[in-house]
Amino acid sequence: MQCNLFEQDADKPQSIDLKGGELELHRGWLESDLATEYFNKLAAEVDWQQPEIWVAGQRHKIPRLQAWYGDENSVMEYSATRFYPTPWSKELISLKDLIENKTESSYNSVLVNLYRNGADGVGWHADDEKELGGCPVIASLSLGASRSFSLKPKRGGKSIKLELNNGDLIVMKGDTQRNWLHAVAKTSKKIGPRINLTFRYIFS
Numbered sequence: 001m002q003c004n005l006f007e008q009d010a011d012k013p014q015s016i017d018l019k020g021g022e023l024e025l026h027r028g029w030l031e032s033d034l035a036t037e038y039f040n041k042l043a044a045e046v047d048w049q050q051p052e053i054w055v056a057g058q059r060h061k062i063p064r065l066q067a068w069y070g071d072e073n074s075v076m077e078y079s080a081t082r083f084y085p086t087p088w089s090k091e092l093i094s095l096k097d098l099i100e101n102k103t104e105s106s107y108n109s110v111l112v113n114l115y116r117n118g119a120d121g122v123g124w125h126a127d128d129e130k131e132l133g134g135c136p137v138i139a140s141l142s143l144g145a146s147r148s149f150s151l152k153p154k155r156g157g158k159s160i161k162l163e164l165n166n167g168d169l170i171v172m173k174g175d176t177q178r179n180w181l182h183a184v185a186k187t188s189k190k191i192g193p194r195i196n197l198t199f200r201y202i203f204s
């Protein structure tokens, strides 16, 4: 068995080695009781919507619920739809402040997704909209049920799968959005709801 020469520092994120991308993983960044408290508050209070998008000439409801919060000027385009942010709630601004401190980056908006069960997911995509700039830092917090988060190189090659649990925080940065796609696959497993928050900085 190979031993780790360095003691894991609980405060230090794990760096996932992506060729042409950077990903930080902060396991259990929020302690599980606190993460569950945030989950419950957000599930009840977020202004959940189920937007429709165009896929191959047809309108479809996205397979999850979604909401967009942020500063007034952080307007976002996603799958040919414009999203105007709802003003920050108390919980969301407190999470934003904590995550800004932790990740030493600033954010002016957050996309919140609710995966109601295993039938909800998000297909392969990159968060590479022009409003996010060339090298976006995207901080992604997971609350509630565990789900598999996958990444695969745009040019083809091996994919990477991470199980994201209640309270885990990942940060995608550098060229990750330029070179990699990510997804949360649907699953037939009987699982409960999960909320994911991706904090972003929108240039307008």
Ligand SMILES: O=C(O)CCC(=O)C(=O)O
Binding pocket: 111, 113, 122, 127, 140, 149, 182, 183, 184, 196, 198
């Ligand atoms: O739910 C997740 O972990 C990812 C969500 C995502 O990729 C997005 O909102 O752009």
Ligand SMILES: [Fe+2]
Binding pocket: 125, 126, 127, 182
């Ligand atoms: Fe994404």
